[in-house]
Amino acid sequence: MSYRWRYERTDGTQVDGPELTFEDQAEAEAWFTAEFEGLADDGVEQVVLLEGEREVYGPMLLSP
Template sequence: MTNDWHWVAERSGTGRSGAARAVGPEGFPTQGEAESWLGETYPDLLEGGVRAVSLHEGDRRVYGPMSLEPEAG
């Protein structure tokens, strides 16, 4: 059985500020694969206006929202 691990993003600056939407592939088989994908892709997401993401397994939010923006300091 394949789990549906996926990312949900908060997007701003597009006239639909704060609208949640899925980002990335439709589903990853493991949490680790989902997290690896985000680690490789987050600069592109940030450039595209995504400011925060949450990780979901099916309908359950596992964690987030997690900011993609660099920490000040």
């Protein structure tokens, strides 16, 4: 299974974000660590990590 991020507003409404998939959870998390400030600047308020269609964790807020 591949991993990907779902991008949302705090009310759970999905918003557009990069359509990327990752081989493993560590790769997905490393990408997010490097990119989260840009995502927040683009209007993403929270993210959910998915493995296939299964929610691994989240929602995780991007604001402090």
